[in-house]
Amino acid sequence: MTLQNMLKNPIYAGVYAYGKRQVDPRKIRPGRASTGRVTIEQGRWHAFIEESFPAYISLQQYEQNVERLAANRARAEERGAVRHGPSLLQGLLICGKCGHRMQVRYGGPKKLHTYTCSRMATDYAERFCHYLPGAPLDEFVGQWVLKALQPVALELSLEASEYLEKEREELDELWHKRLERASYEADRAGRHYRLIEPENRLAARQLAREWEEKLEAHRKLQEDYRRFVREQPRPLSEAERENIRRLAQDIPALWHSQSTTIAERKEIVRQVVERVVVENEGKSERLYVSIEWAGGSETKGVVIRPVSKMERLSYYPELCERVRELVAQELSIAEIAETLNREGMRPPKQTGRLGRQAVTEVLQRLGLRPVRRRRPRNFGAGSPAEDEWWLADLARELQMPGGTLHGWIRRGWVEARKQESSGRWIVQADEAEVERLRQLRSLPLGHHDHHRWLNSAAQRMATQSSMRETT
Secondary structure, eight states, rough: OOOHHHOGGGGGGTOEEEOOOOGGGHHHHOOOTTTTTEEEEEESSEESSSSSSOSSOHHHHHHHHHHHHTTTTTSSSSSOOSSSSSSSTTTTTTEEETBBBBBEEEEEETTEEEEEOHHHHHHOEEEEEEEEHHHHHHHHHHHHHHHHTTTTTTHHHHHHHHHHHHHHHHHHHHHHHHHHHHHHHHHHHHHHHHHOTTTOOOHHHHHHHHHHHHHHHHHHHHHHHHHHHHHSSSOHHHHHHHHHEEEEEHHHHHTOOOOOOOOHHHHHHHHHHHEEEEETTSSSSSEEEEEEESSHHHHHEEEEEOOGGGGGGGHHHHHHHHHHHHHHOOOHHHHHHHHHHHOOOOOOOOOOOHHHHHHHHHHHHHHHHOOOOOOSOOOTTTTOOOTEEEHHHHHHTTTTTTTHHHHHHHHHOOOOOTTTOOOOOOOOOOOHHHHHHHHHHHTTTTTTHHHHHHHHHHHHHHHHHEEEEEE
């Protein structure tokens, strides 16, 4: 509390202040005399008189301390104090829609952090402003910070070495002042002892005891100073300065070093970046990011984030048109996926490459079917002929389990034969039959039994008709 008073109380800046805490009638509780007191901002104090007392610090320093304390609060409007979470842009990221500082959330299945802004939803019952993944934004800003530090790397290293030497000089000067003060107090106690009259034995013994205490304190302080000098590193040599210059040329290695903490990276970013403004392009994967540097310049760029659906990709119409063109060129699904990857298109999660499943989903939405590449017919005697399929190939074409298709063969819904050499099933199905099986595959559950009853009834009617003709 004493330290807080030294930072917050204006009396240490030589100011007489009155009315910092006043009574708000709306917050008074009946029967409790000390209730209703609230803290008032400085402009509404009853009195604020400067140069009323001897000042320990200047008024400007006091105001800076108060502003820093207010900014360090977790819910402050400014950037706030550096925390130890993994988010690099904590306190620096600004919502491009409402202009307020975005919050950081940790958790989820993958323990990743996200940047959120719910100010519009909280204040105006509208939709959330942003819910953005943190990793792409941190990586984008981190790369630009490293680029900004490269031209001044050597200058920063030299300033760091000069700062260390200056800090050592200040500490050494502080120790000398303490030694000088202790020596003065010991000499003063000695003079008091020498000036005492011999008849005042009680006072002489007291002064002698104080002199011994001052001498002991001075001696102990000298020992502490010698210990301080031994523990302090010597001034940087030319070889050490050269090592600093060499390390300064490899700032990315220092940035990614395991010994560099996330708090230190945040401090580095805050030295060169004032704030980062981000705004999304609807629900697409594109984020427009603007880095406002401490010198007043600005850097703009686009960050790609993962999205949940293929339709939310900004280039989804171009992707569909390109798929139509590739299908018209009679390319297979694998060839279509490879072509799209080669042209720079990526899945919505932005992980890996476009695969067969993603291309198949697009084809289903567009109502297209790629050209089926039939295998060569050199599988020995009894191989599939024209309009015949291996059971696995037909199941893959119909996008159904092979066991289900085998069950249809047992029920007589599909004409098939078994290869004698391998025992594999070969299904007879031309284009019309494949389309019939595809429609049968799309029937809801329960309709297959009705389809089987119709087939059985048709067979019974055909048998009865044949018997009548024979009779």
